[in-house]
Amino acid sequence: MPAGGEGMKDLSAWQKYPAIREMYDIMRDDIIANAQAAGLSEMREIQLELGIEEMLINIISYAYDDSGDVWIRARKEDFFFRLDFADHGRPFNPLSEERCLPEGLSAEDREEGGLGIQLVRKNFDRMEYVYDDFQGAKANILSLWLKMV
Numbered sequence: 001m002p003a004g005g006e007g008m009k010d011l012s013a014w015q016k017y018p019a020i021r022e023m024y025d026i027m028r029d030d031i032i033a034n035a036q037a038a039g040l041s042e043m044r045e046i047q048l049e050l051g052i053e054e055m056l057i058n059i060i061s062y063a064y065d066d067s068g069d070v071w072i073r074a075r076k077e078d079f080f081f082r083l084d085f086a087d088h089g090r091p092f093n094p095l096s097e098e099r100c101l102p103e104g105l106s107a108e109d110r111e112e113g114g115l116g117i118q119l120v121r122k123n124f125d126r127m128e129y130v131y132d133d134f135q136g137a138k139a140n141i142l143s144l145w146l147k148m149v
Contacts, residue, residue: 008033011074038076063089
């Protein structure tokens with residue numbers, strides 16, 4: 001994992017990245033470096049990585065038919081580390097995907113999809129979604145908050 005500091009892209013303001021798999025490691029490393037620089041605890045860093053992976057892979061894989069961009073902003077906000085994602089892809093509210101995951105079902109018996117978002121919900125302290133104007137067009141904007149310690 002990267003150490004916060006040298007070479008870190010400052011994500012306190014929105015930064016744009018191509019929404020492609022080849023950029024995933026760079027985006028993840030930039031977010032983690034900002035979290036470390038903000039003082040996020042190691043225990044919380046693992047939870048943060050889960051959210052990064054789930055949300056970025058969903059945007060990269062499903063937001064656009066062809067190519068597009070994802071904007072990322074990450075910063076300390078009071079006692080939380082706040083992570084925001086925005087994309088101009090097709091509207092998708094991950095918070096409305098209320099999939100019931102009945103207890104006792106094996107992984108094979110569960111419906112496809114939804115489990116990753118459920119894990120993010122469980123591990124983050126707060127999540128918000130809006131579909132609103134952003135950078136001159138309508139966009140999916142997802143915000144995640146994680147306690148610093």
